[in-house]
Amino acid sequence: MDVSRSHVRQTPILNYRRPAIAVKSSVKNFAQALIAVLAGNIVYFLLMPRLPVRARHVPLRLDLGLVVDFFFCLVVFGMIKTIAGDRETSKLDKS
Numbered sequence: 861m862d863v864s865r866s867h868v869r870q871t872p873i874l875n876y877r878r879p880a881i882a883v884k885s886s887v888k889n890f891a892q893a894l895i896a897v898l899a900g901n902i903v904y905f906l907l908m909p910r911l912p913v914r915a916r917h918v919p920l921r922l923d924l925g926l927v928v929d930f931f932f933c934l935v936v937f938g939m940i941k942t943i944a945g946d947r948e949t950s951k952l953d954k955s
Contacts, residue, residue, distance in 0.1 A: 892940045892941065895940060896934075897937075899933075900932040900935070903932050904929045904933075911925075
């Protein structure tokens with residue numbers, strides 16, 4: 861049987877380009893997430909001696925400390941996104 865693929869549209873993968881806006885958006889989002897993780901971990905490890913024993917992370921274990929650490933990172937990420945959103949809104953208002 862001769863199966864023809866003429867009905868299948870083939871797009872060359874090498875010629876595919878992502879729009880510049882999407883690339884800038886991805887890089888910006890990655891940078892914000894990286895800053896949030898680093899800052900959240902710094903805050904967590906600075907506060908860790910003052911946290912209850914159950915909220916302290918033990919290396920190489922899944923425990924409540926990881927949840928608390930994640931929460932710190934999530935709060936910092938939310939603050940970064942809120943500040944970045946306010947800046948974008950003010951830029952739109954000015955134009």
